[in-house]
Structure formats: structure tokens, C-alpha cells
Amino acid sequence: xxxxxxxxxxxxxxxxxxxxxxxxxxxxxxxxxxxxxxxxxxxxxxxxxxxxxxxxxxxxxxxxxxxxxxxxxxxxxxxxxxxxxxxxxxxxxxxxxxxxxxxxxxxxxxxxxxxxxxxxxxxxxxxxxxxxxxxxxxxxxxxxxxxxxxxxxxxxxxxxxxxxxxxxxxxxxxxxxxxxxxxxxxxxxxxxxxxxxxxxxxxxxxxxxxxxxxxxxxxxxxxxxxxxxx
Numbered sequence: 001x002x003x004x005x006x007x008x009x010x011x012x013x014x015x016x017x018x019x020x021x022x023x024x025x026x027x028x029x030x031x032x033x034x035x036x037x038x039x040x041x042x043x044x045x046x047x048x049x050x051x052x053x054x055x056x057x058x059x060x061x062x063x064x065x066x067x068x069x070x071x072x073x074x075x076x077x078x079x080x081x082x083x084x085x086x087x088x089x090x091x092x093x094x095x096x097x098x099x100x101x102x103x104x105x106x107x108x109x110x111x112x113x114x115x116x117x118x119x120x121x122x123x124x125x126x127x128x129x130x131x132x133x134x135x136x137x138x139x140x141x142x143x144x145x146x147x148x149x150x151x152x153x154x155x156x157x158x159x160x161x162x163x164x165x166x167x168x169x170x171x172x173x174x175x176x177x178x179x180x181x182x183x184x185x186x187x188x189x190x191x192x193x194x195x196x197x198x199x200x201x202x203x204x205x206x207x208x209x210x211x212x213x214x215x216x217x218x219x220x221x222x223x224x225x226x227x228x229x230x
Contacts (some may be wrong), residue, residue: 045098055196066101076206081142082116110190125160
């Protein structure tokens with residue numbers, strides 16, 4: 001009778017065989033995991049591309065002055081806080097909100113024009129205030145005070161910090177957000193959407209994804225009434 005070692009082979013050969021099998025299994029597991037990682041990365045990149053695709057009228061993180069759960073009607077304004085036209089239409093938008101704010105979603109998006117020295121800074125100030133739940137208050141402050149800081153060629157950083165103090169904001173947190181590159185990126189992302197949508201200036205309005213060009217306040221109310229009736 002042959003010994004067990006004669007039948008199975010020497011211990012060294014057995015260990016070598018086991019090692020080769022273990023290495024093969026390990027390689028298969030590694031390749032499988034690596035392929036899974038590649039697929040996860042591919043899906044993440046695809047989702048990121050879809051999320052950053054420019055040309056959207058409204059995004060999940062777009063600022064809503066009025067949010068009405070269940071309403072299918074959304075009014076969007078691309079605005080520039082230093083724009084005299086935006087300032088002129090501001091009272092009408094506020095009146096519109098008072099009349100339709102319980103039925104219509106009102107969304108604002110930043111679109112500071114390069115010809116306005118402090119408009120991008122104003123947008124950053126509003127965005128910084130939004131981090132402390134004071135978006136609407138700073139939004140109103142900008143228009144109510146536009147004559148103080150608009151149409152100037154000197155930075156209005158100190159003016160905007162003064163507004164933050166008047167609103168009772170944490171000034172250290174406000175300054176940090178105001179100067180955070182992510183805040184500027186957030187503003188410019190709205191601008192990128194606007195440019196992709198073909199915006200030429202401000203204010204520009206969209207109703208349910210379609211650009212509208214109202215001639216009067218009555219035009220605005222008529223269009224909202226029509227949208228609500230659908």
C-alpha cells in the first residue's frame with residue numbers, strides 16, 4: 001500500500017498547490033471588486049454629469065421665496081441685484097407673491113451682469129445670508145438699498161457686511177460664507193444655466209419652464225391664472 005504522501009504528494013507540493021489555488025481565487029475576487037468599483041465610479045460620474053448639465057430653469061437647490069407643496073405652477077426670475085430694471089419690477093413681484101404666494105412657487109436665480117461692478121458681490125451676500133436662513137431678508141435689503149451701493153466702481157463688501165449686522169447675522173459666519181469660493185461657484189452656476197437658456201439680460205422670467213415676456217402687471221396675473229387653470 002502506498003503511503004498517503006505517495007498518493008497525495010509531498011507536503012511542499014501540497015502547499016504550493018494550495019497557494020496557487022488561493023492566489024487564483026484572490027485574483028478573481030480582486031478583479032470582481034475592481035470591476036464593481038469601476039461600475040460604481042461610472043454611475044457616479046454619470047449622475048454628476050446629469051446634475052451639472054447646464055440649461056435648467058429650476059434645480060433642487062434653487063432658492064424659493066414661496067414654496068407650495070403640491071403646486072405645479074412655478075414662476076422663476078433670473079435677476080441682478082444691481083440692475084435698475086430688476087429694482088423697478090421688484091414691487092410688482094412682491095405684489096404678485098402676496099396675491100399668488102399660496103398657490104405658486106416663486107423661485108429666484110442669480111444672474112449678475114458683468115457690467116455691474118457689485119452685482120456678483122451682492123449675489124454672494126444674499127447667498128451667504130441664506131446660510132443663516134435670511135435669504136428673503138437680504139434679498140429685500142438689496143433692492144431697498146440699491147441706490148446706496150449700485151452703479152459704483154468701488155467694492156461694496158463693507159456695505160453688505162453692514163446689512164448682515166442689521167439683520168442680526170453671525171458676522172464671522174457671514175464673512176466666511178461670503179468669501180468662500182463655493183459661494184461664488186454657486187452664483188456662477190446659476191449664471192451658467194441662464195446663459196445656456198439664452199438669457200440676454202435681467203430681469204428674465206420663466207413660467208413652468210417657458211420664458212415669458214410680460215408687458216404689464218396684468219400680463220403677469222393673466223399668465224399665472226392661465227397656468228393655475230390647467
